[in-house]
Amino acid sequence: MWTSLRVGYLLGIRQIQRASIWTTLLIIFIMMLTFLNLVGVSGVLVGLIEGSVAANRNQYMGNVFISTPSGDPYIKDTNSIIQTLGNIKEVKDFSPRYIERATVEANYKTRRDQNELRDSVGSSVAGINVIKEDSVTGLSRYLVEGEYLNSNDTGYVLIGAKLLQKYAADFGEGFSTLEEIYPGVKVRISSGEKTKEYIVKGIVDSKVNETSLRVFMVEGEFVRFFDRYNLNVNEIAVVAKDGISEDVLKNIIVKSSDSRGFAKIQTAEEAIPQFLSDMKIAFNILGNIIGGIGIVVASITIFIIIFINAITRRKYIGILKAIGIKAGSIQFAYVLQSIFYASLGSATGVAILYGLLVPIVAKNPINFPFSDGILVAPIDDVMIKVTVLMIVTIIAGFIPAWMIIRKNTLDSILGR
Amino acid sequence: MISVKNIIKTYTNGDIETQVLKGINLEVQTGEFLAIMGKSGAGKSTLMYQMSILDEPTSGEITIDGTDILSLSTKEKTEFRLNRLGYVFQDYALVPELTAIENIMIPLLMRGLSTSDAREHSLLALEDVGLSHRVDNLPSQLSGGEQQRVSIARAVAQDPIILFADEPTANLDSASSMNIIDVLMELNKRGQTIVMVTHEKEYTLHCNRIVFLEDGKIIKEEKLR
Numbered sequence: 001m002w003t004s005l006r007v008g009y010l011l012g013i014r015q016i017q018r019a020s021i022w023t024t025l026l027i028i029f030i031m032m033l034t035f036l037n038l039v040g041v042s043g044v045l046v047g048l049i050e051g052s053v054a055a056n057r058n059q060y061m062g063n064v065f066i067s068t069p070s071g072d073p074y075i076k077d078t079n080s081i082i083q084t085l086g087n088i089k090e091v092k093d094f095s096p097r098y099i100e101r102a103t104v105e106a107n108y109k110t111r112r113d114q115n116e117l118r119d120s121v122g123s124s125v126a127g128i129n130v131i132k133e134d135s136v137t138g139l140s141r142y143l144v145e146g147e148y149l150n151s152n153d154t155g156y157v158l159i160g161a162k163l164l165q166k167y168a169a170d171f172g173e174g175f176s177t178l179e180e181i182y183p184g185v186k187v188r189i190s191s192g193e194k195t196k197e198y199i200v201k202g203i204v205d206s207k208v209n210e211t212s213l214r215v216f217m218v219e220g221e222f223v224r225f226f227d228r229y230n231l232n233v234n235e236i237a238v239v240a241k242d243g244i245s246e247d248v249l250k251n252i253i254v255k256s257s258d259s260r261g262f263a264k265i266q267t268a269e270e271a272i273p274q275f276l277s278d279m280k281i282a283f284n285i286l287g288n289i290i291g292g293i294g295i296v297v298a299s300i301t302i303f304i305i306i307f308i309n310a311i312t313r314r315k316y317i318g319i320l321k322a323i324g325i326k327a328g329s330i331q332f333a334y335v336l337q338s339i340f341y342a343s344l345g346s347a348t349g350v351a352i353l354y355g356l357l358v359p360i361v362a363k364n365p366i367n368f369p370f371s372d373g374i375l376v377a378p379i380d381d382v383m384i385k386v387t388v389l390m391i392v393t394i395i396a397g398f399i400p401a402w403m404i405i406r407k408n409t410l411d412s413i414l415g416r
Numbered sequence: 417m418i419s420v421k422n423i424i425k426t427y428t429n430g431d432i433e434t435q436v437l438k439g440i441n442l443e444v445q446t447g448e449f450l451a452i453m454g455k456s457g458a459g460k461s462t463l464m465y466q467m468s469i470l471d472e473p474t475s476g477e478i479t480i481d482g483t484d485i486l487s488l489s490t491k492e493k494t495e496f497r498l499n500r501l502g503y504v505f506q507d508y509a510l511v512p513e514l515t516a517i518e519n520i521m522i523p524l525l526m527r528g529l530s531t532s533d534a535r536e537h538s539l540l541a542l543e544d545v546g547l548s549h550r551v552d553n554l555p556s557q558l559s560g561g562e563q564q565r566v567s568i569a570r571a572v573a574q575d576p577i578i579l580f581a582d583e584p585t586a587n588l589d590s591a592s593s594m595n596i597i598d599v600l601m602e603l604n605k606r607g608q609t610i611v612m613v614t615h616e617k618e619y620t621l622h623c624n625r626i627v628f629l630e631d632g633k634i635i636k637e638e639k640l641r
Contacts, residue, residue: 007526010518011511018513018554319509322470323523323570324498410470413505 007325008332015309015333016340024341030301031345031393032352038294038385039353042287043377044366049280052207052371056276057268059137059208062094062237063246064253065271067264074098074232076262084257085238090249092241095136098127098222099234102191104163104215106178109186121163121176125189125215127222127233136237139204142211146183146202149218157187157198158216161205167212189215189225196225207371236263291385298389299396302338307400310334314404318412321405331401338397339390346386353377417609418444418467418578423476425462425632436462437473438632444578444611449604451620452613454629460613461582463629467611468501468580469493481577498526502571504581508563510555510570516542517551520570527574541573542566545599561592568599572608579603581612585619593619 016024057063068075075081078096085094105120130149134140139158140148144167149156161167165177181187186197198217206212223229240249246267254265272280310317320330358375365372404412425437436459444450444467454460465471467478469485478485481500488496503509510519520538521531529537542548545565555563564584571579581600585593593616601622604610612623620626621640628636 003526003528007522010522010525011514014511014513014518316509316511319505320511320522321494322497322503322509324494324501324574325522325526326494329526408471410465413470413509 001328004326004328005332008329009336011320011325011329012333012336012340016337027305027341028344028348031298031341032348034294034298034301035346035349035386035389036353036357038291038298038389039349039377039382040357040375041294042291043375044361044373045283045287045290046280047361047376048366048368048371048373049276049283050376051365051368051373052276053269053272053280054374055206055208055371056210056272059139059142059206060210060237061268061271062136063240063244063268064238064250065266065268066236066238066253067266067271068234069261069264072262074228074230074234075236076232078232078236081236081257081263085236085253088249088252088256090241090244090252092239093132093135094236094238095129095132096219096233096236097133098219098226098228100125100191100222100226100228102189102215104159104178105188105190106181106185108188119179121178123160123163123213123215124210125157125191125217125222125226127219127226127228128216129219133216136239137211139211139216142204142206143202144205146200149201149216151218153201153218154221155197155199156201156217157189158202158204159187159200160212160214161203162209162212163215164203167203167205191226194225207369209370295388295392298342299392302341302393302396303400305341306334306338306397307403309337310400310404314407314412315415317404318407318409318414321409322413327405330405331398334401335394335397338393342390342393346389350382350386353382417446417448417481418442418611419477419479420463420467421477423463423466423473423478425459425466425471426474436632437466440476440632440634442467442627442634444609446577446609447604447607448625449600449610449623450612451623451626452611452629453615453617453620453626455615458629459632460615460629464580464582464611464613468503468578469497470503498523498574500577502574502576502579504564504567504571504579504584506583506586508555508560508567508587510563510566512555515552515554516547516558516566516569519555519566520573523570523574537573538569541569544572544602545569559592560588561595564588564592564596565599568596568603572603576608578609578611581610583613583615585614585616597622 066075066081082096085091102123102125103120104123105118107119130151144161149158159181163178164181165179168177181200183200183202185200187200188195188197204211240246246269250265250267317330358377361375365374420440420442423437423440424435426433426435440463452460452463466473472486485496514522517535517538520541521534524534524537539548539551542551545568547562547565550558550562558566584596588596597619600610614620624641626638626640627634
């Protein structure tokens with residue numbers, strides 16, 4: 001066995017060393033492209049959804065999202081939960097939000113004809129602690145016009161860009177939007193019998209709908225306007241300290257708080273919208289299918305390379321067999337070549353992936369309607385794909401060598 | 417040493433059967449230098465392939481050094497060729513990616529010799545054929561005659577009981593051919609059993625015996641010395 005490997009190693013190494021450098025580079029280049037196709041395409045597909053999930057986490061939910069149970073108007077006994085959160089050392093920060101549905105109307109002062117349609121949209125209004133919200137979601141970073149709210153800005157609101165005609169024109173005719181809105185303009189917010197004018201202080205835009213389709217006001221003003229004097233909020237976004245996983249933090253919060261079913265506590269992963277969850281599964285399947293096709297292409301590539309190599313060297317394979325070189329040695333020589341091409345192709349691919357593609361896509365995310373797509377290439381997943389590629393390559397290198405070697409020795413020598 | 421009894425070799429191509437060897441009987445003695453001669457298509461190479469276990473006859477018996485070689489498995493045949501037989505082919509048959517010395521070392525390594533021992537044996541074999549100055553040259557850097565001498569060195573480095581040479585001078589000019597014959601003669605003088613196929617009478621003058629084939633049959637034997 002050892003002798004066969006030793007002889008096969010010498011034959012394989014010499015074939016690699018004395019092959020044309022350009023042919024070798026071309027094969028390695030093809031293997032590198034195959035590897036990038038295998039990892040990159042599925043990485044981009046998954047990255048589109050991961051980008052959206054990450055945006056939801058960073059701009060809306062935090063690491064753990066506490067929300068109102070189905071059928072309840074708000075999280076009952078919010079105060080107790082907030083006190084608990086304040087005492088958990090694994091919690092970095094949290095932002096409670098009051099939410100109510102309301103109608104936002106613009107241009108009502110210039111509306112002369114009472115039969116004319118109102119310039120209004122239905123929207124969620126969020127009452128926020130502006131400092132905590134900015135700390136948890138960085139809401140101020142998503143301002144595209146105007147300024148962020150101050151804690152005492154009782155007469156001001158921030159308005160989501162997708163509620164505005166000038167930012168949401170692409171949404172189509174089916175969606176109502178407000179026209180002529182810019183910082184300093186007054187809008188009228190109505191809920192039930194209550195109506196009040198607010199000045200638009202800023203416009204926020206994000207690919208997370210909960211940011212760009214909401215109206216934000218300071219929590220004190222919200223409580224007064226919507227009569228939420230019980231101070232029970234609708235959602236709390238909680239951010240974990242560095243190094244604390246979402247699952248761990250969720251379990252700590254569940255154990256520490258006596259919510260008695262008053263609140264739904266989920267990790268950001270669990271709380272992602274259903275459509276994103278479905279798309280994530282679909283894109284994963286799609287990524288695996290494309291990856292699978294990549295594997296098949298890689299194996300066929302290697303098969304053809306080794307087959308052509310072996311068939312053109314059939315005479316020498318026959319001679320080696322004639323002088324007593326075992327089939328195992330000759331097969332190992334070809335498998336070694338396959339491993340060489342696959343290893344260098346994969347190594348070059350990994351270098352390009354982590355040295356070039358991931359940083360470039362991270363800096364310049366792919367602009368997708370509901371997310372900024374990133375290139376997802378976790379090292380363990382990449383290593384699994386490298387291993388799969390190596391195994392497939394070894395098999396693809398072995399089969400043609402085996403096919404040629406099992407031919408009659410004399411027929412091989414005489415080229416019959 | 418070699419005993420060939422009633423060897424028949426038939427090739428089948430569709431419905432057409434061609435009998436290339438028609439009941440050959442032949443004995444080769446230890447230390448003998450036997451030449452097999454005949455016109456093209458007489459069956460001389462086919463006979464050598466059967467005797468050297470590169471092919472299997474349709475019927476008949478072949479024993480080499482007491483071993484019934486037709487009863488051996490494929491694996492056993494490979495080992496028998498490695499350990500007991502040496503081959504020199506018409507077109508040198510060197511592996512193009514291996515240097516002269518590596519071509520000789522490969523079967524020695526396969527026999528389990530260490531790299532240093534294999535190299536030492538190979539150097540001696542190259543010296544024997546007068547190519548100690550071409551050790552690290554690739555086959556493409558050697559002349560035809562030099563390549564054939566490397567091929568002979570590869571065969572004899574294994575110390576085979578029989579050396580089979582299939583038209584070893586066919587692709588060489590007359591000077592190189594004579595040089596190859598001289599090398600083979602020298603080996604035979606040292607006791608090497610050689611079976612050589614050739615169609616050129618002048619290269620058989622130093623053989624012990626010549627067997628003439630025609631249409632798959634031995635038609636004549638000539639003992640020279």
